[in-house]
Amino acid sequence: MDTYCQIVLAARPKGLPTPADFRLESGPVQVPAQGQLLLRTKYLSLDPYMRGRMNDAKSYAAPIELGEVMEGEVIAEILVSRHQGYREGELVQGRTGWRTHTAVPAEAVRRIATGGNPPTTALGVLGMPGFAAYSGLKVIGQPKAGETVVVAAACGPVGSLVGQLARLAGARAVGIAEGEVRRAYVRNELRFDAAVDHNAARFSDVLAEACPDGIDIYFENVGGSVWNAVLPLLNRYARVPVCGLITHYNDTEPARAPPVAETMLTILRRSLRIEGFVDSEFAAEHYDSFLRELIPLVRSGEIRYREDIAEGLEAAPRAFIDMLTGRNFGKSLVRVS
């Protein structure tokens, strides 16, 4: 009989998680019941939202309990099907967590729909991160030709798509990314109009130079000092979809950010719209058009993406910590089998 491995939440992290906050467990693989599927995980997706689930705090989703399996979406192969709608060998995706094998009701997963693109795109550019970028930009950002769109973490699965979609809408796309290699990728491969480094000595000035007409859309996925540099550049009627604030997910005390009054005054003086969202809010209305529009663009290479793949489930905690500190270069995945 096969053995499963899984990674559970061992302790609630104080600040940045450490490997000790995770625990690897194993045991005999379950036999699927009638109506269930036995899955073998092929790829595990690592995403910033998971950090929030590790806290015992009020959010849009319940926290992971101590001792529970870490949450996460996977691509898995069906080892055993006890549901007439699925057969062995098919690939499915679902939120089955950080584990090698799982027996789940068939309703807990769905077939991968990438239209011939690699299955891993279902976790990135054609999955949740891609839809967050697409829906936040479309519903809240609403880019128009000639506008300037700024996004941080520009090599990541959200930021890279935000900038590319902005460019396709005729807007000027400015990406924020760390180091010369990532910036070259943003400019040359993703074809943003400009790429700036948030570690630059005079970052505010560098950003201002990259945005000579100000900023019409700032797609917020990082927070921290980037917001301080963006705020004075926002044009009248600028829109700020707030998709993530990864800089703050490991804060152990209130961030040493400027007072909120400056932000509120700017909101008032420039008629800004700042709106938080979770991608799932927009799924009913926009998910179908997302796939319909993006699948051919990815297939043709018009929309590009990059993956940063760690090997083996046991590598997941380190890869997750690396992603939280911005060391990933592309969509963070773990190849589980």
Added chain:
Amino acid sequence: MDTYCQIVLAARPKGLPTPADFRLESGPVQVPAQGQLLLRTKYLSLDPYMRGRMNDAKSYAAPIELGEVMEGEVIAEILVSRHQGYREGELVQGRTGWRTHTAVPAEAVRRIATGGNPPTTALGVLGMPGFAAYSGLKVIGQPKAGETVVVAAACGPVGSLVGQLARLAGARAVGIAEGEVRRAYVRNELRFDAAVDHNAARFSDVLAEACPDGIDIYFENVGGSVWNAVLPLLNRYARVPVCGLITHYNDTEPARAPPVAETMLTILRRSLRIEGFVDSEFAAEHYDSFLRELIPLVRSGEIRYREDIAEGLEAAPRAFIDMLTGRNFGKSLVRVS
């Protein structure tokens, strides 16, 4: 020949304006040219936005230059008409400033349209402040039956209408007002569901008790410590129309407010929408329906308002300073003649 008086900006205020920042001037009344009207001001409107115009800072409108007449909307009587569309004795309104007499092109004014309500309502509940309340609540706030709407400066021309319109929409209206007399007015005359005092010892707790189901709309017109108390009470999908931040208009250094990160995190976690606006943005689309809906409601007494009237143009600086410090009780007006 008649003599006019006017009040000009003598100095840019540092913090709260003082009487020395204003200067009273006089001179012979102009003779109106062909196409012009000679107006005698009856009422001058005092509004918080004027404080911003006294600074030499970037905003949605240009600053008043030193030595220029203070900006403001008035109700005036036509003393001499040299335009065929108007006759002597008619009442008009326009932004002619802090002065007793003015000769202006007829295009600079418009007839008062209060549908039989007192002319001063054209500066308050049926004027700019009323439209700011109506449009901010309708376009951004979008109150639904059973929701909770919170507004500060609840006796003022904006706050009082926000709460009354919220009540008419079936929402729970909670007003913030200083002192027992104002709070009684908010509850008994304006018929809000609750009124709380921002100077209460445990204001955050008092506000939370008045909002047992959280806050769905916070109509922001004050800023400062009220925002800090509101933020943790905002429900998922809450809307925050930002109409004013009077607490901060006299800041001489960055406010000692909490860091912006807490606000941004709450925006993200609860999918908040925070949006600044200037009433004029919504005028083309909503001003007609505003007057059509509000005129009969004011006439029938269903919508109530209160005016705080100072006597004589020379009283305007003091009345303006009183309004900025929240000492007014109702819409601030100056009876000029």
